[in-house]
Amino acid sequence: MEIYVIVISLGLLIFFSHAFNELFDKTKIPNVLLLLLIGVLLGPVGGIVSKDFFGQLGNVFTTITLIVILFESGSELKFSEIKKSVGAASLITVINFIFTMIIASVTANLLTQLDWLSSVFLGAIIGGTSSAVVIPMVKQLKMGEKSSAILFLESALSDVLCLIVGLAVLEGIKAGALNIGMVFSKMWKAFLFAALMGLAGGLIWSLIINLVRSIKNSMFTSLAFLFVIYGIVEMLEFNGGIAALSFGIFLGNSDSLNTNKSFKRVFRYTTSGFNINEKNFFSEIVFLMQTYFFVYVGISLQFGSLYLYGVGLLIVVLIILSRPLSIRLLTKKDISTAEVAIISVMTPKGLVAAVLASIPMQQGLPNGDIIMDLGYSVVLLSIVICSILVIILSKDPLIFKKMMKRKTMDVPQETNTTPEHG
DSSP, X not given: OOHHHXXXXXXXXXXXXXXXXXXXXXHOOOHHHXXXXXXXXXXXXXXXXXGGGTTHHHHHHHHHXXXXXXXXXXXXXXXXXXXXXXXXXXXXXXXXXXXXXXHHHHHHHHHSSOOHHHHHHHHHHTSSOOHHHHHHHHHHHTOOHHHHHHHHHXXXXXXXXXXHHHXXXXXXXXXTSOOHHHHHHHHHHHHHHHHHHHHHHHHHHHHHHHHHHTSTTOTTHHHHHHHHHHHHHHHTTSOHHHHHXXXXXXXXXXXXXXXXXXXXXXXXXXXXXXXXXXXXXHHHHHHHHHHHHHHHHHHHOOOOOHHHHHHHHHHHHHHHHHHHHHHHHHSOTTSOHHHHHHHHHOOOOOHHHHHHHHHHHHTTOTTHHHHHHHHHHHHHHHHHHHHHHHHHHHHOTTHHHHHHHHHHXXXXXXXXXXXXXX
């Protein structure tokens, strides 16, 4: 493809993304879905661009996008809302991860040639929700602080679960047995140490950020420091995504810490957060990167067996049907009915699932092609179906309750046909 065509396309995508944002206000169609469909048309359908065209740059770009999205969303979360939401978010994450694993594992094992370990691997990699998909959709919907915090935290925590459990099961497939103790050991370490390192990085940066601002062209330095933190955490085999989120959370709340008496008793130095110009800058960076990110995801998807896509559709439908049970139990009354409905269908899978789904085939493991096709099908269909449900619920949050009520009323009542004796 000619360079000038690529440059023109990159420019047009930005204009399209702005237009899609305006379109959302009228139609409630998320720009995530439209950008994904553009990628699908360019990639697997049209064959104009292939994933191989990007080479290693594609993996670097997606990693940076995930880091920046998590960081920017974390900077918008307040400690007070995290405190209220972290319990519900953790329970929702774990329960839905387990439910999804069971549903996907059993369905895949019964309807495909996958053995139990391979089926459990599939369940693990699609067990969470995608940060890169959920966060932009939540921001477009302008949901309340608590609902947003629950969905942000769930997506970040579940990304870690997918990676840790998925890779542990993959090792089990190679060894022929799964070490459950190793899975739990890696899990708590990945969460705890990554979060602590992210918070420590945030504290260090909050102390020197005013000094850094005196340097010319220093707007990118916060992102540069974030990349260093992420790389160090990943090098130590913890989860860089959680560190990026924690880093953003600390800096987003560092100004308020100066008035916190408990914090000042322990720490006497003055901390600084982001100013309005930096917040606007990070928001622009996220908008730019997520525009290209979703087109890239669409290009990266592959269409395999129609039967496996049918199985993938069944898995997605079962996951969506199971999710409202836990959401209703674990969300409190201070969240509106409309937002509970949105949280109940927010189950899109993303690039973490797509990348992990391709590993067994790359490593030449048995049934790797089935795992990859099923994984890609669930990613694509979950985003499409989630987007459609968001459109419907944004216009009428009670539509499904009304339909169920109408059906109940339409059921004819049993009449007594026994003849009377007089």
